[in-house]
Amino acid sequence: MNSMASLRNSRIGVMAGTLMLALVAGCAAPAGGENSPAAMAAASALARETPLISVPSTSVGTWYDLGAEPSPWLGGEGAVPVSSANAATRAVGLQRGDGTWLAVVVAQSAPASAAPACPQPDSMHLGGRGPSDCLRLRRDADLEGWLRAQHSVLWQWLDDRNLDSRPRAWVGHRVVVGGRLLEVHALFNPFLIEPVTRNNADFLAAGQPGTLWAQALADATRAAAGGTALVVPPFPYAARLAPPAFQSTTTLPMAPVAAPAPTRATQVPQPATQVQTPRRDRE
Numbered sequence: 001m002n003s004m005a006s007l008r009n010s011r012i013g014v015m016a017g018t019l020m021l022a023l024v025a026g027c028a029a030p031a032g033g034e035n036s037p038a039a040m041a042a043a044s045a046l047a048r049e050t051p052l053i054s055v056p057s058t059s060v061g062t063w064y065d066l067g068a069e070p071s072p073w074l075g076g077e078g079a080v081p082v083s084s085a086n087a088a089t090r091a092v093g094l095q096r097g098d099g100t101w102l103a104v105v106v107a108q109s110a111p112a113s114a115a116p117a118c119p120q121p122d123s124m125h126l127g128g129r130g131p132s133d134c135l136r137l138r139r140d141a142d143l144e145g146w147l148r149a150q151h152s153v154l155w156q157w158l159d160d161r162n163l164d165s166r167p168r169a170w171v172g173h174r175v176v177v178g179g180r181l182l183e184v185h186a187l188f189n190p191f192l193i194e195p196v197t198r199n200n201a202d203f204l205a206a207g208q209p210g211t212l213w214a215q216a217l218a219d220a221t222r223a224a225a226g227g228t229a230l231v232v233p234p235f236p237y238a239a240r241l242a243p244p245a246f247q248s249t250t251t252l253p254m255a256p257v258a259a260p261a262p263t264r265a266t267q268v269p270q271p272a273t274q275v276q277t278p279r280r281d282r283e
Helices: 002-032 037-049 143-150 152-160 200-204 208-225
Strands: 062-071 087-095 101-111 134-138 169-177 180-188
Touching: 101 152, 134 208, 143 152, 169 208, 180 208
Parallel strands: none
Antiparallel strands: 062 087, 087 101, 101 180, 134 169, 169 180
């Protein structure tokens, strides 16, 4: 009897211990889920840190909201101001009817205390309003692998989302306002900012529209860093990138062509020439 009581008590102890472990595990599991209130609140806070993006109307495609999410810091110039994938990120994209991405605009926010300094001025430098205000333009971002080498995280981020249509230009602007760092990357088809050149004068002035567009984007970034939406300026030459006209590739089968019959020559006999008899009076 004592052995039976001891066995029963040991089984009760094992069952109680197992139930206690299950209750502990059940209480801990939801806290780490990505759909938990804490995770959703953190994602919402990150989304609020990055301004909304307002896009211009266009006739060459459709703008899509690509969402807001925590991501790695995409810029490759200078020190990374955040650790891991904790930068508040928001993006929009302009897609043509044939699936080509004509433009992608990405905005990221981080604490201003770790803002990287602007690189030394070079051919891509378009100026700014101080060391923490940096505007740069690269008209062929993929020439000699520049984007992949200079902004490898941004290049990979676009590639992972199939937002890597080429050719593409790049404009980057970084500004610090009110204790926050805001950096914007715009990647777009160069035809959106380049006019058709017909003579030397057109060629010499062809870079001006792109420079003006980049400066307008910088003004929009400064305003967005102050608490407004990021208003993407309209591209000056969007109409050039209308979807290509549909061309049918179906070919109709051709009927066999019969060779013409060989040409035969027919000899026509000439009438016999009559020999006149000479007159007697002229003999």
